[in-house]
Amino acid sequence: MRESIVLDIKDLKSHFFTAKGVAPAVDGVSIQVPAGKIIGVVGESGCGKSMTAMSVMGLLRYPGRVVGGTITLDGRDITHLSAKELSKVRGNEISMIFQEPMTSLNPVYPVGKQVREAILLHQKVSKAEAKERVVEIFRAVGIPEPEKRYYNYPHQLSGGLRQRVMIGMAMVCRPKVMIADEPTTALDVTIEAQILRLMKKLCEEQGTSIILITHNMGVVAEVCDYVYVMYAGKVMEQAETFELFDHTSHPYTRGLLNSIPRLDEKARRLHTIEGVVPNLLHLPEGCSFCTRCSEAKKRCFVERPDLYQVGEEHKVRCFQYEGEA
Numbered sequence: 001m002r003e004s005i006v007l008d009i010k011d012l013k014s015h016f017f018t019a020k021g022v023a024p025a026v027d028g029v030s031i032q033v034p035a036g037k038i039i040g041v042v043g044e045s046g047c048g049k050s051m052t053a054m055s056v057m058g059l060l061r062y063p064g065r066v067v068g069g070t071i072t073l074d075g076r077d078i079t080h081l082s083a084k085e086l087s088k089v090r091g092n093e094i095s096m097i098f099q100e101p102m103t104s105l106n107p108v109y110p111v112g113k114q115v116r117e118a119i120l121l122h123q124k125v126s127k128a129e130a131k132e133r134v135v136e137i138f139r140a141v142g143i144p145e146p147e148k149r150y151y152n153y154p155h156q157l158s159g160g161l162r163q164r165v166m167i168g169m170a171m172v173c174r175p176k177v178m179i180a181d182e183p184t185t186a187l188d189v190t191i192e193a194q195i196l197r198l199m200k201k202l203c204e205e206q207g208t209s210i211i212l213i214t215h216n217m218g219v220v221a222e223v224c225d226y227v228y229v230m231y232a233g234k235v236m237e238q239a240e241t242f243e244l245f246d247h248t249s250h251p252y253t254r255g256l257l258n259s260i261p262r263l264d265e266k267a268r269r270l271h272t273i274e275g276v277v278p279n280l281l282h283l284p285e286g287c288s289f290c291t292r293c294s295e296a297k298k299r300c301f302v303e304r305p306d307l308y309q310v311g312e313e314h315k316v317r318c319f320q321y322e323g324e325a
């Protein structure tokens with residue numbers, strides 16, 4: 001990638017130390033986020049998307065722990081910052097929209113005040129000025145009557161408005177990077193599209209980069225510049241969005257793409273990849289996808305493939321592509 005990289009995640013490893021054994025939830029993940037771009041991270045449930053995000057935010061909790069790799073934000077290594085140093089970075093230079101908005105808003109405070117607190121925590125401005133900025137960002141994220149909504153409690157807002165508050169909160173300090181973990185899955189399709197377009201527009205205006213975590217390949221096609229496909233804690237394929245859709249290479253990615261519901265099909269059915277995601281405590285000896293892969297050869301069951309370069313911006317973790325480029 002030629003653009004300047006704002007967030008550089010290198011060989012990140014986060015493990016869960018459970019009574020039954022060590023689960024490698026994030027197992028050597030490298031993701032590069034260029035300035036002002038939207039990076040999609042996709043994969044089935046349990047593949048490590050949220051744990052990658054939580055590791056970057058320094059929010060992984062016991063029994064989970066970052067055990068390897070580096071996280072560099074705008075040239076600064078933030079992998080091992082103290083809690084105090086990290087709290088200056090989080091919400092300010094890098095922010096996150098969580099998978100469940102209801103649990104991340106405090107039910108007993110008006111939403112406007114909660115966003116105002118986020119500003120006061122990081123920036124030296126008066127309360128009045130901070131309030132003005134909240135109203136401004138509420139307007140920017142499409143909340144009608146922002147001055148009035150400022151005083152509303154979370155339960156007085158619809159799901160769509162709450163999600164807009166969360167986006168406003170994540171963007172109000174103009175972070176360099178925003179991680180959005182399934183920000184729209186709970187919303188209906190029209191609102192989902194509106195909110196995603198809004199995030200894309202704000203990102204372009206402010207030069208904020210976004211890591212967008214989603215199950216939805218349709219969403220990826222619409223807003224992402226670059227895509228990482230994860231499976232069992234590893235990146236299986238990565239490419240520019242057009243390249244990924246035009247030259248889908250990993251059998252797992254092909255499976256995911258087939259699972260987009262096809263509106264043109266007679267009986268609108270959802271294809272899913274056969275089999276289940278393997279238990280992280282009992283991963284196959286070879287490729288983690290081998291037990292579900294229709295193209296698996298003998299070697300795939302005993303050896304682990306690397307990520308092979310197949311094009312300028314395209315890598316695939318599958319022996320079929322070894323020595324390709």
Ligand SMILES: Nc1ncnc2c1ncn2[C@@H]1O[C@H](COP(=O)(O)OP(=O)(O)OP(=O)(O)O)[C@@H](O)[C@H]1O
Binds near residue numbers: 018023047048049
């Ligand atoms: N508290 C925990 N203890 C043990 N293992 C955990 C714990 N939390 C997560 N994991 C492991 O981490 C793996 C990755 O979880 P993660 O939440 O990152 O998945 P995800 O890709 O975000 O899935 P989803 O799409 O459902 O949100 C899980 O499969 C699970 O094995």
Ligand SMILES: [Mg+2]
Binds near residue numbers: 049050051099181
């Ligand atoms: Mg998740």
